[in-house]
Amino acid sequence: MIDQQVPLRGGAARLPVRPRTGRYLVLAAVFICAACGLVYELELVALASYLIGDSVTQASVVLSVMVFAMGIGSLLAKRLRSRAAVGFGLIEAVLALVGGSSALVLYASFAWIGESRYALVGFSLAIGILIGAEIPLLMTLIQRVDRQDAGGAVADLFAADYVGALVGGLAFPFLLLPMLGQLSGTLFTGTVNAAAGGALVLWVFRRDLTSRSRWLLIAANVLVIAVLATAAVLADDFERAARRAVYGDQVRVALQTGIQEVVLTGSDRSSLDLYLDGRLRVSSRDEYRYHEALVHPAMNGPHARVLILGGGDGLAAREVLRYPDVRSVTVVELDPAVTRLARTDRALSGLNAHAYRDPRMTAVTGDAFSWLRTARDRYDVVVADLPDPGISASTKLYSAEFYGLVDRALAPDGRLVVHGGPAVGRPRTYWTVEASMRAAGLHTRPYRISGRYAGFAVGPDRAAGRTDEVRGWGFVLAGPAAAPALGLDGGAPRLRSLTGPALRDAGQRAEAARLRGQAPSTLVHPRYWEER
Helix, strand or coil: CHHHHCCCCCCCCCCCCCHHHHHHHHHHHHHHHHHHHHHHHHHHHHHHHHHCCCHHHHHHHHHHHHHHHHHHHHHHHHHHHHHHHHHHHHHHHHHHHHHHHHHHHHHHHHHHHCCCHHHHHHHHHHHHHHHHHHHHHHHHHHHHHCCCCHHHHHHHHHHHHHHHHHHHHHHHHHHHHHHHHHHHHHHHHHHHHHHHHHHHHHHHCHHHCCHHHHHHHHHHHHHHHHHHHHHHHCHHHHHHHHHHHHHCCCEEEEEECCCCEEEEECCCCCCCEEEECCEEEEECCCHHHHHHHHHHHHHCCCCCEEEEEECCCCHHHHHHCCCCCCCEEEEEECCHHHHHHHHHCHHHHHHCCCHHHCCCEEEEECCHHHHHHHCCCCEEEEEEECCCCCCHHHHHHHCHHHHHHHHHHEEEEEEEEEECCCCCCCHHHHHHHHHHHHHCCCEEEEEEECCCCCCCEHHHHHHCCCCCCCCCEEEEEEECCCCCCCCCCCCCCCCCCCCHHHHHHHHHHHHHCCCCCCCCCCCCCCCHHHCC
């Protein structure tokens, strides 16, 4: 039994409360510390996915390193069991400081250094070790306040730990993120962690502490709470400075929606850049080349009814609405903040030619996959203007199942066009998109346009000295009955960057570089993570 193995100084703890009350107070501390620990864990996963991308890989790294580190922490805690009270108090103070400041340091390393992977692993290791050291020390403490069999003590501790983890896991997305954001939310969690650990030791176990230990714990907790509180007060200034380091000095709009971070830079429509979760999505300097290449080849044929999946910025709709014989355009955008900016922001609405004022336009807020499952209308043209297929959250929108839903929404002679990422820079990803479309029964026509690829994460690219003058865009045009011809409609408006012969050359270039044998990506076997 644990209470027989641990040398207890002075026998049972001399408590200022009854043993049963002391036991409940220890379990309450377990509950709070477990909730805080899971918040740190989820914050690392969320911030790593945002800063680095590929949420599957980042979650795997964080969770595996933390679980490994927890085992190390449990072993190291054996040396502290004879001084369990002061050891637990100091560990909670350090955990509160490390966990509470982790989001701040990760974001700073991304903004000013351009690389946050090493910081991510370091924080996962440190937080895991500290969390792993908690349970052995808490086991010792609960045995001291209310001696019971080891099985009962373990059951109580783990019950409080698991329930606390549940509360922390739910509080992170539903309370902390919406109300405080990642930086302030994590700093607040650290403050709660320090207060709970310090209060338990300095009150319940104060008679077990020497005068020196008591003052050490008081000083440590006051210092940690003061540091976290100061950081919380300065969080807005820090965020603005970090945002300038990442995006430059011309940040006009910065929104953290319930879905993503939306940043607009530039003073007018000629210098506008739109970033979503740190990735450049629109650059006014040459966005017309992308949107002309995306939209106009698909408009070669009947195009009275057009569906745009994504494209809440209104730029694809701008190109569609240049055709006078278009009767209706439906835009399905997941984030209503993007469509709101496209309507109201002076520079962005000017860039999209005030597309949302056109009576033919209808904007729908919703997930494209879910929306297509219930769609009953048929469309002549479907334009998939979606985030990069290499972003884990977008993989279902590039799956064979998704293209099957699009096929069902197409008219018999309709066309679908998809942006599949940089055909040269990530050829396996691009040809996996094409293979997934064919797996859904669509007949494809790939083409490749040179230009600046918008879709990278700005921090790491800057740090590595890479520019964004990259390798162009890869598109796939498809139809349900036959592969559409690559060309421009006879009634197409005058384009700045695209001609019929250039488009046919783009198709030939793509076919010449075809990667054969690529397997399609499906919901149960997503493949886009295989190329990074």
